[in-house]
Amino acid sequence: VASETAVGSPGEARATGRAHGSDDHGRRGHPRFSAGAPGAGDPYLPFAGNGGIDVRHYDLDLRYTPPTAEPAPLEGHLDATATIRLRATANLDQFNLDLRGLEPSAVWVDGKRARFTHADLNDQQPGPDELVITPRPKLRKGERVTVTITYGGTTGRPTDLEGALYGWVTTRDGAMVANEPDGAATWFPANDHPTDKATFDVDLTVPQGYVGVSNGVLERRQTRRGWTTWSWHAPDQMASYLATASVGNYEMRTSTAGPDDVPVLDFVDPDLDPVNAATTETTLGLTDEMMDFFTGLYGDYPFVAYGSIVDDDSIGYALETQTRSIFSRVAREGTAAHELAHSWVGNAVSPYRWSDIWLNEGWATYSTHLWTEHRGGPSAQAQFDELMTIPADDPFWTTVVADPGPLGLFAGAVYDRGAATLHALRGEIGDEAFRALAREWVERYDDRTASTADFEALAEEISGQDLTQFFTVWLHTPTKPVEW
Ligand code: ARG
Ligand code: ZN
16 A cells, blocks of 8 residues: 555656656547656665555565575575565556565566566665566556566575665574565565555465464465475555564464454574573563553554564564564563554554654654553653763764664664653643544554654644644754753
């Protein structure tokens, strides 16, 4: 599902020019066709996502061979078919999907072979990255088609702009798959931007004995001739960066959590070191209480299931992969609370542009502060006061929270000043308005994206206050807030 604003965005206009708006018909009423843009129009990642298409559903059929040699080089092999249902949002004679590090071998549009190229447009990342498809017949605006792509190749350990591991990260015994912000393209042809959410079905075929974990609910598990297919169904709208297909020798446990008994499927690596294993057990035992707590704060849990993947390998961070958060080596209580809270703030409501990332990280961090207070630890006020002891000349205060730059997406200030912004806002508008804001934020933008401007507008609407000065000081100024 693409938001209306993604179509005709600046990035799209560059490549398509005349194709959009009222002018998609020529003088004699013959439709004009043009190429969909190679980006969704996000200035931080100009080639993430694409113009002219709205993906409705991804059906991914992945066969994965993990590293085998001893000592294992961290390379695996993927052999895959993606069946993608999409709608044209413009008259298209060409459109793109994002695919990086794997090679496309054939493309069909509604069962008919289509020409394609694999172009290297994004010089922020090595190798070809844009799968450019030429459908014949051309696509009319509003038309729905099924695009089938066979692809595959060697999997390695891709990194984001900051050098962090992401995407399909090959591990000794499988893969840890975590795509934020634009790593989905390392394992499937994607419209890789949060403005195009879709539903997913993932069939993950791995050598017998390995466990393949994706989003949503496990529909079936079938072993034939030494390969096990794990079939996952994820019927909730999901941004591509939240998809996963992690592989390991995990143990699966099932339970339920929260007031509505959400089904929980956890996958824990039996090879965690003993201290981490004990910490992880304690943390996972708190999921039920965390679910109660955040449901009280934000409203009903937005998805069909929840659960955690805890791998004995590390990508250096945890990610709120939708319905199935992933953790490196250990799941600590604070991190688990943070990732679960992202279900509402980040996953149900996602950033409209990557510059809006503080809306994910500030809310998730503040959620953890509230959870810590609920558990009898330091109060949210105490956690705010602690942050405000950072001296005004510390570089921490130079991050502009609502525009941290493509290399500052996960800067400490995005998290901690983001959380402090919410605490200060609560002081400004009062507890009652703040609680109403948290719930309405999720309710209004559920299954969609929202921007910092949307948030500022909603805070003003709910409080009835003019918050211009407040937000300028907290979100848009590279200095320590002193008065607001
Ligand atoms: N959203 C994750 C979290 O705060 C962090 C993701 C970091 N991603 C990255 N590519 N460095 O839980
Ligand atoms: Zn986070």
